[in-house]
Amino acid sequence: AQTVTQSQPEMSVQEAETVTLSCTYDTSENNYYLFWYKQPPSRQMILVIRQEAYKQQNATENRFSVNFQKAAKSFSLKISDSQLGDTAMYFCAFMTIQGAQKLVFGQGTRLTINP
Amino acid sequence: SAVISQKPSRDICQRGTSLTIQCQVDSQVTMMFWYRQQPGQSLTLIATANQGSEATYESGFVIDKFPISRPNLTFSTLTVSNMSPEDSSIYLCSVEGRAGELFFGEGSRLTVL
Numbered sequence: 001a002q003t004v005t006q007s008q009p010e011m012s013v014q015e016a017e018t019v020t021l022s023c024t025y026d027t028s029e030n031n032y033y034l035f036w037y038k039q040p041p042s043r044q045m046i047l048v049i050r051q052e053a054y055k056q057q058n059a060t061e062n063r064f065s066v067n068f069q070k071a072a073k074s075f076s077l078k079i080s081d082s083q084l085g086d087t088a089m090y091f092c093a094f095m096t097i098q099g100a101q102k103l104v105f106g107q108g109t110r111l112t113i114n115p
Numbered sequence: 116s117a118v119i120s121q122k123p124s125r126d127i128c129q130r131g132t133s134l135t136i137q138c139q140v141d142s143q144v145t146m147m148f149w150y151r152q153q154p155g156q157s158l159t160l161i162a163t164a165n166q167g168s169e170a171t172y173e174s175g176f177v178i179d180k181f182p183i184s185r186p187n188l189t190f191s192t193l194t195v196s197n198m199s200p201e202d203s204s205i206y207l208c209s210v211e212g213r214a215g216e217l218f219f220g221e222g223s224r225l226t227v228l
Contacts, residue, residue: 043222102173
């Protein structure tokens, strides 16, 4: 079974700083997807970024980028020029490509951006 | 991305009663997924709902407790039956996007007294 681990329950940075959230996972699969989701206090789960395991290039979406290390099974999220609106719970998630489209989530990291 | 609407947004219920949560999607989708998020916890998949067949439940979840309907390709309901305080959670509906990602509704926050 796949597992996803986020070792940082909480993080806090000043506005405009760069912050990196850690995520590791365990799987025997070779092809899969990895995601970062954001859950602000409104509780809506919002997709931040997606990475396909077969792609070596790290995914980037504006201020958000990932450092995907397949051999190490690591998938960290970097937020550059952080903004107050980035304050939220961040969940790392894994999905196998074959079979059911089931997301396995990490425990989450509560990120606070301070003014 | 799909637009997913859930009702109710939140509710407070008495122990022993049942509540049905509705999920409406703005496009036809093959599979819909129901997740539970207990207070301060991550999301756990309850079941996968396919149109025209019985839902597939994950380990630890049973149909008698969480019956699901999927009458068409844009709608599903999840019922939380015979509720206890331990059922107090956010329940989220989700659908798959074109690139394998899941999109979520805004969630239904349930409090059981």
